[in-house]
Amino acid sequence: MENKNEIQNELQEISRKLKILEKKEIFSVSENYFTELKESIHAKTHSKRHSNLYYFKSLILNRTVRISFVVFLITVVSTITFIKLQKESASQKVENYILSNIDSDLMSDYLINNISTDNSKTDTEFNDNILENIDENLIIEEL
Amino acid sequence: MFLSDSEILRNFNIKGQEEYAFSHLTNKYKEKVYWIIRKMLIDHEDTNDVTQDVFIKVWINFSKFRAESQLYTWIYRIAVNECINFLNKKKSRFFLPLINYEKQLLAKVDESTDLTADDIHVKLQKAVLQLPEKQQIVFNLRYFQELSYEDIAEITKTSIGALKASYHHAVKKIEKLIFVPD
Numbered sequence: 001m002e003n004k005n006e007i008q009n010e011l012q013e014i015s016r017k018l019k020i021l022e023k024k025e026i027f028s029v030s031e032n033y034f035t036e037l038k039e040s041i042h043a044k045t046h047s048k049r050h051s052n053l054y055y056f057k058s059l060i061l062n063r064t065v066r067i068s069f070v071v072f073l074i075t076v077v078s079t080i081t082f083i084k085l086q087k088e089s090a091s092q093k094v095e096n097y098i099l100s101n102i103d104s105d106l107m108s109d110y111l112i113n114n115i116s117t118d119n120s121k122t123d124t125e126f127n128d129n130i131l132e133n134i135d136e137n138l139i140i141e142e143l
Numbered sequence: 144m145f146l147s148d149s150e151i152l153r154n155f156n157i158k159g160q161e162e163y164a165f166s167h168l169t170n171k172y173k174e175k176v177y178w179i180i181r182k183m184l185i186d187h188e189d190t191n192d193v194t195q196d197v198f199i200k201v202w203i204n205f206s207k208f209r210a211e212s213q214l215y216t217w218i219y220r221i222a223v224n225e226c227i228n229f230l231n232k233k234k235s236r237f238f239l240p241l242i243n244y245e246k247q248l249l250a251k252v253d254e255s256t257d258l259t260a261d262d263i264h265v266k267l268q269k270a271v272l273q274l275p276e277k278q279q280i281v282f283n284l285r286y287f288q289e290l291s292y293e294d295i296a297e298i299t300k301t302s303i304g305a306l307k308a309s310y311h312h313a314v315k316k317i318e319k320l321i322f323v324p325d
Contacts, residue, residue: 003291011286014311015318023287026252026260026268027181037177038169041195045165045202 145171148214155205165202172215173198175288176222182271182283183226185251193229197222216297219290223280223298230276248272263321270320271313277301278313285310 011019098107146154146167154164176197181190200221208217234244252268271279280299284290292303299306 003289006291007285007289010310011314014314017322018314018318021263021267024261024264025178026256026264027185027187028257029177029187034173034177037173037191037194038166041169041173041198042162042166044195044199046162048199048203 152208152210152214161205165205168201168214168218169198172218175215176218179219179222179283179288180226182268182287183279184229185248185255185268185272187255189229193225194222197225200225212297213294216294219284219288219294220298220300223284227276245272266321267317270317273320274313274316278309278316281306281309282313282317286314 008019146164151164151168151171154160154167173194177190177194180193180197181187184190184193197218201218204221208214212220230244249269249272252265252272256265256268271282274282277299281295284295284298285292290298292306295301295306296303301309
């Protein structure tokens, strides 16, 4: 009511002609329209409520679900990163152990023997290469 | 008998009571929302579609309503925004220079008007349609819906000072359009 009086007083100040004009609705709707409108709205919201998309949307909108999802995501990412780092450090440890504990001559013998069994052609090339580059005195000494 | 807005909100937050609360909300606001939209879109079928969309949006987003504003201003805000979106879509479809959607709306007033309507009221409706969008919204909410400036400010997210100026300009333009002879 207070609003109505305030609006009328304001209108009186701006336009007296518009103020005295009686308010009248120029459009009309059928008699049962608003009952039907309510039914249509409820039918639509009901079908939305029971659709999978609605459940998915309401899940996304739920704050607890959103927080849980973020926590889950962080846990998964940090676990994967941790496992990856662990693997890297383990292979680093093995590499360091090999370099510090295994005799380099032993290692080169192993490599020569293993590579030479792979392919006969490359095997010959590889041996020729070794013979060309290794000091003769060293071979004689070894023999 | 309508439930109060706070009772509707309370019921909506009780599991299993959502549909009951929404039924009361629809009953309470369906006519007001329809008339806000009808004043802007004129055509009944368009208004019917947009009104249904508004209530579906209300239903979907109800969990996001934080009660920082009044329930009805929140609903009216959705209604006004849906109208603006609808009109923008229509206008972008009619971007050819020969077809003007504003003119189409004016023509629709004559088509949709009740046979008992007076000429002066038809002129008033046509004058409102010739206002810029913002003034049109402010005039409809203030003159036809009799809302306070505080409520309109909440709906349109505009300062009260700017709203008062818009309403003043709108009334003056309408007076000129309907009372001053050509």
